[in-house]
Amino acid sequence: MQAISLLNSRSIRFSFGFLLLCFTLLVHPSYGAKQLQSELPSQLEDSIKSCLNRGALSEASMYANRLMNTSIQNALPETEAAAYSNLAWVYQQYNNVDSAIYFYTKHDSICKALNATRKQGQTKIRIAALYKERSDFKNAERYYLEAEVLLREVSDSLWLGFLNDHLGHVYHSIGNYYNALDRYQQAIRLFSDLQIFQSVGGVYNKMGMVYRETDNKEEEKRSYNKAIGILKELPESIYLAESLNNLAEIYFDEDSAAIAFVMLEQAKVIYEKFNHQIGLSAYHAVLSYYYYTLNPPNYHNAIELGMQGAEIALQSNNFRGYADATYYVGTSYFKLEQNENAIETLISGYDVATKYNLLAELSEICKALSTVYMEEGDKVQAFNFLDEHLILSDSLSNIDRVKEFTRLDLSYKFKTTQKWYYNS
Numbered sequence: 001m002q003a004i005s006l007l008n009s010r011s012i013r014f015s016f017g018f019l020l021l022c023f024t025l026l027v028h029p030s031y032g033a034k035q036l037q038s039e040l041p042s043q044l045e046d047s048i049k050s051c052l053n054r055g056a057l058s059e060a061s062m063y064a065n066r067l068m069n070t071s072i073q074n075a076l077p078e079t080e081a082a083a084y085s086n087l088a089w090v091y092q093q094y095n096n097v098d099s100a101i102y103f104y105t106k107h108d109s110i111c112k113a114l115n116a117t118r119k120q121g122q123t124k125i126r127i128a129a130l131y132k133e134r135s136d137f138k139n140a141e142r143y144y145l146e147a148e149v150l151l152r153e154v155s156d157s158l159w160l161g162f163l164n165d166h167l168g169h170v171y172h173s174i175g176n177y178y179n180a181l182d183r184y185q186q187a188i189r190l191f192s193d194l195q196i197f198q199s200v201g202g203v204y205n206k207m208g209m210v211y212r213e214t215d216n217k218e219e220e221k222r223s224y225n226k227a228i229g230i231l232k233e234l235p236e237s238i239y240l241a242e243s244l245n246n247l248a249e250i251y252f253d254e255d256s257a258a259i260a261f262v263m264l265e266q267a268k269v270i271y272e273k274f275n276h277q278i279g280l281s282a283y284h285a286v287l288s289y290y291y292y293t294l295n296p297p298n299y300h301n302a303i304e305l306g307m308q309g310a311e312i313a314l315q316s317n318n319f320r321g322y323a324d325a326t327y328y329v330g331t332s333y334f335k336l337e338q339n340e341n342a343i344e345t346l347i348s349g350y351d352v353a354t355k356y357n358l359l360a361e362l363s364e365i366c367k368a369l370s371t372v373y374m375e376e377g378d379k380v381q382a383f384n385f386l387d388e389h390l391i392l393s394d395s396l397s398n399i400d401r402v403k404e405f406t407r408l409d410l411s412y413k414f415k416t417t418q419k420w421y422y423n424s
Contacts, residue, residue: 040070041079048086061090081110085123097130104130118159121150125163137170144170161190165203172210180210201231202239208246221250238279241270245282252290260290277316284309285325292328299332306332314352323353323361331368334375342372363392 044067051060064086071080088103104127111120128143144167151160168183184207191199208223224247231240244267251260264283271279288306291298306329313321326349333342346369353362366389373382 041067041074041076044070045079045082052086052089057090057093060086064090077110077114081107081114081116081119084110088126092130097134101127101130117150118154118156121147121154121156122159124150125159125166129166132166132170132173135173137174140170141167157190157194158196161187161194161196161199164190165199165206168203168206168210172206172213175213177210177214181207184210197230198234198237198239201227201234201243202237204230205239205243205246208243212246217250217253221247224250236270236273238270238274238276241267241274241276241279242282244270245279245286249286249289252286252293257290277312278318278321281309281313281316281318281321281325284312285321288325288328292332297332297335299335302332303329303336319352319356320358320361323349323356323358323365325349326352327361327364327368330365330372334368334372339372339376343369343376346372359392359396363389363396366392 044063047063048060048067051057051063064083067079068083068087071077071083084103084107088100088107091097091099091103104123108120108123108127111117111123124143124147128140128147131137131140131143144163148160148163148167151163164183164187168180168187171177171180171183184203187203188200191197191203204223204227208220208227211217211220211223224243227243228240228247231237231243234240244263248260248263248267251257251263264286267279268283270276271283284305288302288309291301291305306325310322310325310329313319313325326345330342330346330349333339333345346365350362350365350369352358353365366385370382370386370389373379373385
């Protein structure tokens, strides 16, 4: 009975307090809104910033949602836009691309309504970058071009530099090498004017990679050397390591292994310093390729280094690098007459290449699997993989014809324009 009496007493006190609160709100109907308008937006923005600095993403998301609701209720478009931007960033860290794009798009709409041209242009670049990451190059190009119009309107050279750099990558990815080089050159001009020489060197490295696709070894080598010449005078960076790594591969092809090994070791030191896993994967890939193509080949070293690179590539979501590594490791096993290991390795690469639509790597792996299965006497599997290889080869041959046209086009269009960039 005592417990029941105590419970009833507390219930009476709670009911009285609740009625008093309701009466207060009726007398002062704007009380809650005033509190929200005067305190919450700035406090919530500070809380979001604090959470992001600490890496507390779930807390940041909670505060951003509260800021969004508060801003909508109180007609505060600036802080509503800030909420959307923060929510997009949080979802981007969670690799939830669809949600990140959704909230960046909401931010974009408010910036447009507020005539915040610079912020709108920057947000469109962020949307484009997310589409680029998921290899949706059509939408990426669309948003980059929309951003370019806005950023030119406010003469934002820094973000136009970023835009041209990223757009160059988009055009490189779809095989439009003329536009890729053109955009990279615009980025070089903008970054040079701003004296951001780390980015200048990084873009020269990317130009070298475009020239690799066009089989223009001379320009590829000049681009890497230009990048290294700039970057070696600056604090160590991933850009320098990538340029050394890429140039080392050329020196291996030129039978200048001593120079190549020195460059690779320099690259490795930088990769390890910055814990850059994709770079370490590329380091192992180049060494594995070297031993694979050595005369005579050293397949044991090719396997050991290739497996190390493949493991790092898979852990860092470098799926193209993983598929490429498994091809060389698998075919090395085959050369050593270890067919069971060859099949297991090649199938693992086949699965990844299929999942991520890596056509060139998939075609080579299918051809290798057909050869191994034929050696094993499994003609059905051999025929199936050979058939898949031929279908993929036909598709890739169309791409190669476009590349060949691009090579001819480039040799004409860039014969004179390159002088400025390499003499600057």
